[in-house]
Amino acid sequence: MSRATNSFSRSAAAHAILIAYTIIALFPVFIIVINSFKARNAIFNAPMTPPTAETFDLVGYRTVLAQGDFLQYFQNSFIVTVSSLFFVLLFGAMAAFALSEYRFRGNKLMGLYLALGIMIPIRLGTVAILQLMVASGLVNTLTALVLVYTAQGLPLAIFILAEFMSTVSDDLKNAGRIDGLSEYTIFFRLVLPLVRPAMATVAVFTMIPIWNDLWFPLILAPSEATKTITLGAQMFIGQYVTNWNAVLAALSLAILPVLVLYLIFSRQLIRGITSGAVK
Amino acid sequence: MTATSATKRPFRWHIAIFLAPAVLVYTAIMIMPLFGTLQLALFRNVSQSQVFVGLDNFRTLFGDPNWSTNFWNALRNNVWFFIIHMLVQNPVGVVLAALLSSPRLRFSAFYRTAIFIPTILSFVIVGFAWKLILSPLWGVAPNLLDLVGLKSLFTPWLGKEEYALTALSLISVWQFIGIPMMLIYAAMLSIPDEVIEAAECDGVTGMAQFWKIKLPLILPAIGIISILTFVGNFNAFDLIYTAQGALAGPNYSTDILGTFLYRAFFGFQLQVGDPNMGAAIATMMFLIILVGVCIYLFLIQTRLRRYQF
Numbered sequence: 001m002s003r004a005t006n007s008f009s010r011s012a013a014a015h016a017i018l019i020a021y022t023i024i025a026l027f028p029v030f031i032i033v034i035n036s037f038k039a040r041n042a043i044f045n046a047p048m049t050p051p052t053a054e055t056f057d058l059v060g061y062r063t064v065l066a067q068g069d070f071l072q073y074f075q076n077s078f079i080v081t082v083s084s085l086f087f088v089l090l091f092g093a094m095a096a097f098a099l100s101e102y103r104f105r106g107n108k109l110m111g112l113y114l115a116l117g118i119m120i121p122i123r124l125g126t127v128a129i130l131q132l133m134v135a136s137g138l139v140n141t142l143t144a145l146v147l148v149y150t151a152q153g154l155p156l157a158i159f160i161l162a163e164f165m166s167t168v169s170d171d172l173k174n175a176g177r178i179d180g181l182s183e184y185t186i187f188f189r190l191v192l193p194l195v196r197p198a199m200a201t202v203a204v205f206t207m208i209p210i211w212n213d214l215w216f217p218l219i220l221a222p223s224e225a226t227k228t229i230t231l232g233a234q235m236f237i238g239q240y241v242t243n244w245n246a247v248l249a250a251l252s253l254a255i256l257p258v259l260v261l262y263l264i265f266s267r268q269l270i271r272g273i274t275s276g277a278v279k
Numbered sequence: 280m281t282a283t284s285a286t287k288r289p290f291r292w293h294i295a296i297f298l299a300p301a302v303l304v305y306t307a308i309m310i311m312p313l314f315g316t317l318q319l320a321l322f323r324n325v326s327q328s329q330v331f332v333g334l335d336n337f338r339t340l341f342g343d344p345n346w347s348t349n350f351w352n353a354l355r356n357n358v359w360f361f362i363i364h365m366l367v368q369n370p371v372g373v374v375l376a377a378l379l380s381s382p383r384l385r386f387s388a389f390y391r392t393a394i395f396i397p398t399i400l401s402f403v404i405v406g407f408a409w410k411l412i413l414s415p416l417w418g419v420a421p422n423l424l425d426l427v428g429l430k431s432l433f434t435p436w437l438g439k440e441e442y443a444l445t446a447l448s449l450i451s452v453w454q455f456i457g458i459p460m461m462l463i464y465a466a467m468l469s470i471p472d473e474v475i476e477a478a479e480c481d482g483v484t485g486m487a488q489f490w491k492i493k494l495p496l497i498l499p500a501i502g503i504i505s506i507l508t509f510v511g512n513f514n515a516f517d518l519i520y521t522a523q524g525a526l527a528g529p530n531y532s533t534d535i536l537g538t539f540l541y542r543a544f545f546g547f548q549l550q551v552g553d554p555n556m557g558a559a560i561a562t563m564m565f566l567i568i569l570v571g572v573c574i575y576l577f578l579i580q581t582r583l584r585r586y587q588f
Contacts, residue, residue: 028408126312
């Protein structure tokens with residue numbers, strides 16, 4: 001009996017701590033989103049209450065949509081993230097296949113060279129990256145960002161994918177070879193479909209830092225036409241800092257797409273982390 | 280394996296083709312600029328052309344009080360930023376992971392998903408959201424403190440020199456706690472049931488079980504988290520830039536190496552941007568990160584005992 005009550009009180013304590021921390025984690029997001037739907041007076045007089053019929057007001061969202069070119073920024077972010085992701089996955093998987101499938105001279109060294117970038121952040125090369133982009137006329141283009149993010153994402157992608165590819169059965173690949181498939185067909189038709197779960201994990205890990213990055217858009221592509229949503233929101237909020245409705249609405253608009261994507265992919269992400277792919 | 284055949288075979292072009300795109304992009308955009316930056320640190324712009332000046336830029340950085348005060352200030356702040364992360368983020372992460380991994384816990388998927396949400400948000404959102412919440416104009420923070428009867432403790436933390444950096448470090452911890460939590464959670468799940476059962480047979484349960492059995496087994500995960508935190512902290516920039524601007528106010532009290540690099544490189548207000556000094560600062564950051572990574576790889580990682588199950 002005492003054992004049962006003991007375990008009950010222990011699990012109650014565990015739930016209490018976890019609920020408390022969940023509130024800490026979610027409260028700031030919650031308070032920003034509910035206040036973005038309220039009139040200015042209500043934001044200041046009753047910041048903690050959800051919007052009611054009298055205090056409901058979309059003025060913030062109207063300002064944001066009228067003033068900022070958020071649709072353009074969103075489109076830029078989308079193009080940059082999806083293109084970088086495509087190249088990271090394609091190039092990363094190809095290199096990972098070469099490293100895990102074939103024995104050739106310098107294999108280990110090549111693996112080590114490509115893994116350097118996991119520990120050394122690409123930001124430290126910014127000064128020379130900017131010079132490179134100026135010299136090649138790529139400043140203020142989305143191409144510059146795609147190139148940088150592809151380079152940034154490759155090391156971890158290769159590392160994780162190589163681990164996974166070494167688990168694909170040799171018999172299957174050799175059967176393909178006996179049937180006369182070329183190495184390229186073996187890679188694209190046999191191996192790639194089998195490592196799809198690992199690709200999804202890599203995709204999520206690659207996507208979040210690219211979507212959220214402020215440094216490279218600020219330095220390489222700050223022009224109006226190439227601003228990403230992160231930079232656009234940052235500049236918009238900087239300009240409208242006294243217009244609380246607009247700021248809260250802009251923040252909510254920046255939170256929502258990421259949150260929706262996360263809730264769709266969270267199972268994949270958490271499985272990826274806990275499967276030991278990045279240990 | 281085809282590679283083991285003894286006969287001399289023709290050059291296997293497909294290996295080169297598989298490797299080429301990744302190696303090219305990685306070398307051209309990452310490795311070459313990195314070394315290019317290290318090299319630029321040894322040059323200076325004299326009448327429109329780059330002149331080799333050896334270590335002069337570093338002499339300026341450490342010798343000229345205009346630069347050295349800022350540099351040491353940024354480095355000190357950065358170290359404090361890192362210490363707060365290690366002291367708060369790791370213990371809280373371990374506690375949350377330990378609770379989440381307890382068997383038969385209900386709603387654990389919900390907690391996991393919810394606690395990880397701040398980690399996926401961008402610095403811009405996190406920085407501004409907390410700036411608003413801590414703002415004395417809005418009154419959310421004083422209201423909350425009032426609920427627990429501590430209203431007198433409230434001051435505009437982000438505006439006070441003595442609190443701003445600690446407040447920002449805690450905001451950063453709030454954002455990134457999901458990563459240590461997840462990695463330690465994964466490490467705890469990989470502890471086999473037999474080990475736990477054996478401990479229970481020997482009467483080791485509860486807290487003793489955590490300290491004596493689980494903690495030693497998750498030390499490698501804590502080591503990885505520490506080095507990831509180190510690298511992340513010493514090239515952090517975005518949060519400070521969004522919350523406090525490039526001047527890292529009040530009075531440079533939240534200036535860290537990333538914001539210092541940004542100001543030196545691009546200039547700000549009265550200061551003119553100087554790519555060569557920027558490169559010198561980036562070189563120092565590179566060395567600091569390199570030393571940290573080497574200490575981890577050669578001193579810590581080799582001593583941590585790994586258990587194979």
